[in-house]
Amino acid sequence: MAVTIKDVAKMAGVSPSTVSRVLSNHPRISAETSRKVKDVMEELGYHPNIMAKSLVSKTTNTICVLLPKPAEELFSNLFFMELIRGIVAQANRAGYDVLLSSGSSEKEELGAVSRLLNGRRVDGAILLYSRKDDPVVDFLLEHGYPFTLIGRSEEHPDILTVDTDNVQAAYDATKHLITMGHERIGFVSGPPNLVVSQDRLLGYRLAMADSELEVRPEWIVEGEFLQESGYRAMSFIMNLPARPTALVVVDDMVSFGVLRGLHELKYKVPDDLGIVSFNNIPLSELSTPPISSIDIGIYHLGYTASQLLIQAIQNDGAGYQPVRQVIPHRLIVRESSAFAVPRK
Amino acid sequence: MAVTIKDVAKMAGVSPSTVSRVLSNHPRISAETSRKVKDVMEELGYHPNIMAKSLVSKTTNTICVLLPKPAEELFSNLFFMELIRGIVAQANRAGYDVLLSSGSSEKEELGAVSRLLNGRRVDGAILLYSRKDDPVVDFLLEHGYPFTLIGRSEEHPDILTVDTDNVQAAYDATKHLITMGHERIGFVSGPPNLVVSQDRLLGYRLAMADSELEVRPEWIVEGEFLQESGYRAMSFIMNLPARPTALVVVDDMVSFGVLRGLHELKYKVPDDLGIVSFNNIPLSELSTPPISSIDIGIYHLGYTASQLLIQAIQNDGAGYQPVRQVIPHRLIVRESSAFAVPRK
DNA sequence: TCCTTTAGTGAAACCGTTTGCCCTTATCTT
DNA sequence: AAGATAAGGGCAAACGGTTTCACTAAAGGA
Numbered sequence: 001m002a003v004t005i006k007d008v009a010k011m012a013g014v015s016p017s018t019v020s021r022v023l024s025n026h027p028r029i030s031a032e033t034s035r036k037v038k039d040v041m042e043e044l045g046y047h048p049n050i051m052a053k054s055l056v057s058k059t060t061n062t063i064c065v066l067l068p069k070p071a072e073e074l075f076s077n078l079f080f081m082e083l084i085r086g087i088v089a090q091a092n093r094a095g096y097d098v099l100l101s102s103g104s105s106e107k108e109e110l111g112a113v114s115r116l117l118n119g120r121r122v123d124g125a126i127l128l129y130s131r132k133d134d135p136v137v138d139f140l141l142e143h144g145y146p147f148t149l150i151g152r153s154e155e156h157p158d159i160l161t162v163d164t165d166n167v168q169a170a171y172d173a174t175k176h177l178i179t180m181g182h183e184r185i186g187f188v189s190g191p192p193n194l195v196v197s198q199d200r201l202l203g204y205r206l207a208m209a210d211s212e213l214e215v216r217p218e219w220i221v222e223g224e225f226l227q228e229s230g231y232r233a234m235s236f237i238m239n240l241p242a243r244p245t246a247l248v249v250v251d252d253m254v255s256f257g258v259l260r261g262l263h264e265l266k267y268k269v270p271d272d273l274g275i276v277s278f279n280n281i282p283l284s285e286l287s288t289p290p291i292s293s294i295d296i297g298i299y300h301l302g303y304t305a306s307q308l309l310i311q312a313i314q315n316d317g318a319g320y321q322p323v324r325q326v327i328p329h330r331l332i333v334r335e336s337s338a339f340a341v342p343r344k
Numbered sequence: 345m346a347v348t349i350k351d352v353a354k355m356a357g358v359s360p361s362t363v364s365r366v367l368s369n370h371p372r373i374s375a376e377t378s379r380k381v382k383d384v385m386e387e388l389g390y391h392p393n394i395m396a397k398s399l400v401s402k403t404t405n406t407i408c409v410l411l412p413k414p415a416e417e418l419f420s421n422l423f424f425m426e427l428i429r430g431i432v433a434q435a436n437r438a439g440y441d442v443l444l445s446s447g448s449s450e451k452e453e454l455g456a457v458s459r460l461l462n463g464r465r466v467d468g469a470i471l472l473y474s475r476k477d478d479p480v481v482d483f484l485l486e487h488g489y490p491f492t493l494i495g496r497s498e499e500h501p502d503i504l505t506v507d508t509d510n511v512q513a514a515y516d517a518t519k520h521l522i523t524m525g526h527e528r529i530g531f532v533s534g535p536p537n538l539v540v541s542q543d544r545l546l547g548y549r550l551a552m553a554d555s556e557l558e559v560r561p562e563w564i565v566e567g568e569f570l571q572e573s574g575y576r577a578m579s580f581i582m583n584l585p586a587r588p589t590a591l592v593v594v595d596d597m598v599s600f601g602v603l604r605g606l607h608e609l610k611y612k613v614p615d616d617l618g619i620v621s622f623n624n625i626p627l628s629e630l631s632t633p634p635i636s637s638i639d640i641g642i643y644h645l646g647y648t649a650s651q652l653l654i655q656a657i658q659n660d661g662a663g664y665q666p667v668r669q670v671i672p673h674r675l676i677v678r679e680s681s682a683f684a685v686p687r688k
Numbered sequence: 689t690c691c692t693t694t695a696g697t698g699a700a701a702c703c704g705t706t707t708g709c710c711c712t713t714a715t716c717t718t
Numbered sequence: 719a720a721g722a723t724a725a726g727g728g729c730a731a732a733c734g735g736t737t738t739c740a741c742t743a744a745a746g747g748a
Binding site: 014015016017018021028029030033052054055056057058120 | 725726727728729730732733734735
């Protein structure tokens with residue numbers, strides 16, 4: 001049987017309340033008593049029971065990270081790993097624990113959220129990315145639970161979010177290729193129902209328009225955030241009669257697919273096709289060739305999401321206003337866009 | 345104010361005890377009462393308070409994953425991602441939540457473990473890999489907390505572990521290269537104080553000995569589980585007067601480093617250097633060229649670790665005997681070891 | 689018909705903390 | 719010197735469940 005606050009109290013010759021107050025540094029405890037109690041705690045190896053504490057304080061010092069439904073595959077993406085790493089680092093620093101939760105179906109997903117939040121097991125949640133009409137967002141909003149969304153919600157512009165300026169990022173990426181001498185530039189996009197896909201596509205279009213370059217519809221290919229998509233997009237694009245000399249690719253994983261396909265077909269990067277993509281996951285610099293990528297500060301994104309969530313939790317009710325925080329990005333130029341060899 | 349068991353009881357015209365029993369499917373509740381109570385729960389939107397439940401049941405239905413100290417870098421390794429993915433999947437299936445915990449220093453690490461276990465916030469822990477003389481292992485053992493170690497402990501052979509037969513795996517990898525016609529084979533190892541490094545090195549030696557092939561000391565290079573190590577190992581080895589024609593590499597991430605270096609120096613894989621490595625992380629097939637790798641079933645490893653831990657928790661005390669479970673591995677042959685071009 | 693089972697439920701104690709309120713002393717005020 | 723104030727602690731009631739025990743009513747046994 002574990003040693004409780006009462007055991008300490010008895011041994012120190014004080015009441016349980018006093019021990020509790022020592023624990024929370026209550027001002028009305030004399031230095032002497034505090035000393036004495038702490039000694040006893042040490043001696044007995046006392047550790048406060050977190051559950052009991054949570055029960056009465058109605059706060060768990062725990063947040064949860066909700067892995068999106070198709071987590072099974074996506075989870076393999078280093079992107080999420082980095083995100084979680086940032087979240088955990090900041091949460092731990094702030095004295096919070098992080099619970100990981102995934103559901104294999106949408107129903108399960110909602111069930112898990114409901115169990116965790118309604119069951120008062122966690123104080124708030126982080127959503128790793130934004131889908132359209134996300135029922136989880138609706139649920140959280142409806143119940144007034146604190147949460148941070150990584151990304152941007154079209155339906156709910158006024159919730160707590162941490163995001164990249166994806167339009168600008170894509171603009172920058174595209175401009176970079178243009179600067180390197182490319183004129184025929186394609187775009188490999190993600191699922192059209194993800195806000196991030198839309199934003200990046202828009203940025204690409206803006207940059208092309210600004211430079212008065214033509215954008216042919218067949219140069220824009222949609223897919224998933226998976227390498228297979230990149231592979232497919234690549235074969236489609238390389239078979240076009242007038243094919244682009246460079247590609248803006250929505251995600252590094254997708255670029256890996258493109259790269260692999262090109263390698264199989266004996267094409268050279270960047271000579272035959274320049275590439276720049278997004279996210280700059282830790283492996284972007286390790287591929288052959290290393291991929292130029294927009295660094296969106298994934299770790300930082302997670303770190304900030306965690307920070308804001310905890311702030312929201314702690315100021316809940318106190319007229320807390322949700323924020324939309326934008327994390328700056330920057331282009332990392334590597335070999336995949338090294339120099340232009342425009343072909344006519 | 346959230347709706348409690350008492351509210352339900354009042355509304356349903358029964359006692360709280362009855363509601364509680366309905367919740368836990370107690371056999372001695374009439375179908376009629378059960379029906380009635382459940383309706384009321386539904387109507388009121390009742391959700392049991394998990395903390396309260398934990399307090400009295402002295403069980404949290406939560407396990408924690410302890411990220412090793414230098415997690416900051418290692419965490420970027422897809423290996424851990426896969427592991428965690430497996431752990432979470434199985435835990436959730438068994439009705440357990442997973443808490444992620446990392447400490448930036450060894451002291452913090454132990455503090456975290458102690459807080460979580462002693463504070464009764466989690467029922468058990470999973471250690472992601474085994475270090476020599478791990479103080480965390482000592483702590484857990486000393487207090488009798490259930491835990492699973494992924495890997496193998498030299499000091500404590502009789503604890504619950506899930507592992508790969510790394511000796512055999514390395515043997516297989518090496519034999520494969522030999523079968524492909526290689527005779528001069530080197531080995532890029534990990535930190536010497538990790539059991540896994542030792543075991544794999546041993547397997548390599550055994551295979552070489554079995555085939556009566558020479559192993560030159562300079563063909564064995566130690567490093568970290570990081571790509572930089574691979575890069576360094578590569579440049580060292582390629583500068584040897586009589587260099588190997590193939591390499592067994594202790595981890596895929598390290599192979600990426602090797603690959604990158606070779607690419608920079610315009611060497612071809614597998615023509616100039618055959619490579620086979622371990623773990624088969626999801627990116628192994630995406631590199632250029634794709635890496636032959638021993639698939640150790642990372643996900644499965646995590647899944648099993650979780651499963652065994654939960655078993656141990658549930659049978660704790662009931663004469664539970666720790667197990668050492670070995671997950672089978674298999675070689676995935678890809679381009680990096682495609683066919684031998686032995687050089688004299 | 690009377691006694692023992694058995695099924696179904698309620699009462700109350702308890703899990704380990706926190707905290708509002710009250711009660712002592714010791715220290716000031718005037 | 720006596721009432722007021724302040725400082726330091728203790729009591730007991732929550733927090734939201736679970737579980738032992740006791741109780742009632744119906745059923746079964748002799």
